[in-house]
Amino acid sequence: MRTEHCERLLEQKGLKKTKVRMALLQHFMNLDYAQSYNDVQGALVKEVDKSTLYRNLTSFERAGIIHRIDDHSGVAKYAFGEAPMQGNDHAHFVCERCETVYCIEGLTPLQLEVPEGFKTNQVQTIIRGICADC
Amino acid sequence: MRTEHCERLLEQKGLKKTKVRMALLQHFMNLDYAQSYNDVQGALVKEVDKSTLYRNLTSFERAGIIHRIDDHSGVAKYAFGEAPMQGNDHAHFVCERCETVYCIEGLTPLQLEVPEGFKTNQVQTIIRGICADC
């Protein structure tokens, strides 16, 4: 079922069904927190080439399967699901103890005042603190 | 006057008064937007060594003279003044046209709900949009 779900998703997004992509997709679907290149590489059964993996992360991101998160750690992380956008209330929570990055949904929209002449398109929020597991 | 101001600030923070630091400090004091390593290097009259510049950016940051901003561009930027902290309402505005990063002060504190068991320590906000100059 899970495998078929992945296949359908790839097809639907116009991406070829390859071994790497299937493994990658299954990996992301099983997690509710964000993963760096290294996390993903380490989790895959078979080592996959660096450029291939990076290229697939980018393809998945463009297809809206995963979204990139910058948690200020210096390395990009990715999590399953569409990117937070205007009107899409979504923030990221970074645990200061275990470094895990979670997507937080359903926040009340932010009301931020910006100076005269500035126009807000999007608000990105990173919350730092301690997660439920720590 | 400006020079004396810089000298006083360095002394007050327990940092030796060197040519590089004076130039760096004057540069930051004259700007109301953030600067990357490359921006700073390009603005200095005399090229200064990479490691020296990075080390000084770090010292200034530790001393609270400047603060580091991650605008998700992949390179760290620094702006004059203390870092935003808990209770210090301060966000960063990134212009999507000119890429300039501004510090926005005096925002109303954010009320964010996090899931059960999560504890918020700090909220970092990046606002994307179009700045007054664009």
Add this chain to the structure above:
DNA sequence: TTACAAATGCAACTTAGTTGCATTTGTGAA
């Protein structure tokens, strides 16, 4: 004015990510 810690400059290194190119693989049509 000198002594010492701290700052600088240089070179070498690290880490994340990218690019060009040859080879392989998936898919759709014959």
Add this chain to the structure above:
DNA sequence: TTCACAAATGCAACTAAGTTGCATTTGTAA
């Protein structure tokens, strides 16, 4: 089924940001 072609993969080489070790220089306080 197999063929054909685009797209995906793997490899190697590269880039860019930032760091580190170490020898030399400089600022400061005695």
